[in-house]
Amino acid sequence: TLVIGAWNYPLQLTLAPLVGAICGGNACVIKPPDLTPNVSALIHRLVPKYLDPDLYVVFEGGKDEVTEILKQPFDLIFFTGGTTVAKIVMKAAAEHLTPVVLELGGKSPAIVMADCDLKVSAKRLAWGKYMNAGQTCVAPDYILAEASIKDALVEEIKKAIREFYGDDVQTSPDYCRIVDERAFDRLAKLLPDTRILHGGKSDRNDLFIEPTIVEASETSEVMQNEIFGPILPVLPVSSLDEAITFINARPKPLALYAFTNDSGSKTKITKETTSGSVVFNDLVIHMPEPHLPFGGVGNSGMGAYHGKYSFDTFTHAKGVLRKTSWFDLPVRYAPYTDLKAKIMRWLLS
Secondary structure, eight states: OEEEOOSSSTTHHHHHHHHHHHHTTOOEEEEOOTTSHHHHHHHHHHHHHHSOTTTEEEOOOSHHHHHHHHTSOOSOEEEESOHHHHHHHHHHHHTTTOOEEEEOOOOOEEEEOTTSOHHHHHHHHHHHHHGGGGOOTTSOOEEEEEGGGHHHHHHHHHHHHHHHHOSOGGGOTTOOOOSOHHHHHHHHTTSTTSEEEEOOOEEGGGTEEOOEEEEOOTTSGGGTSOOOSSEEEEEEESSHHHHHHHHHTSOOOSEEEEEOOOHHHHHHHHHHOOOSEEEESOSSTTTTOTTSOBOOOGGGEEOOBSTHHHHHHTSOOOOOOOOOSSOOOGGGSSSOOHHHHHHHHHHHO
């Protein structure tokens, strides 16, 4: 097997699939992410210290190294990352008819209805969005807020940001940085055609972007692709039906969040939308739950892991049938007669 990790949580997203590979009895080539070279070097140093180096091999490097590795035949490729590279991985796998598990991302929406607990919902939204400076595949990418509570929700999220990180977020020891200059520049280009409701400050030298809330339209640049940063668009909707229509008109997300206490709304969302996971009244907490499958659908990925699902992903269920030879029914063999057909129909009924 081949495991290709992702840079946003480089240790977890490299070693968690490896656990599944080991449990399934596989040898594994491990490719940690090159954008986090310190973690990559750590994995390269520690894996042969604690695991059989003949079975578990770590390759460091970037695009050239990955390209060369993908030329080799594997029984399974497990990739975590973005859709652009995922298409390259899948194309290379197709040359060997190798199955793939793709753990991707996408624009995971958060629906906020008027009947929710506004303060608790806002704190959880701020926590889930701004952890790791928004560089989380299951972070809420945008909010669809019922129009009557949209402004109040924004104010509560602002309060939560100040509570978490203080008045000067850049000095907070609990707030992360953008991974590199390229990612910083990409995020900076998303703000010009939005109305900033909170935050917006940045420092390229420090790779810092303040927790930011923006008002955007569905045509804004910030709504076209996964943000993967600390920018949170809030869009008003008039009803749950409008929110569902908005979500269903776009690629299937990795996670769908909804803040509502109405059981009918929860049922409607579950039945009328498609996503990797659905979480009500919280965010992100489904990831460490070992009894739930974690994975996407469509543009957000294919295949699932965590808990026993990791074992299932890294194994092949082989059918084995054992039969005796001491008794052999003659009705199975030609020449066939009406009597033989009648007996066979009886035996198979």
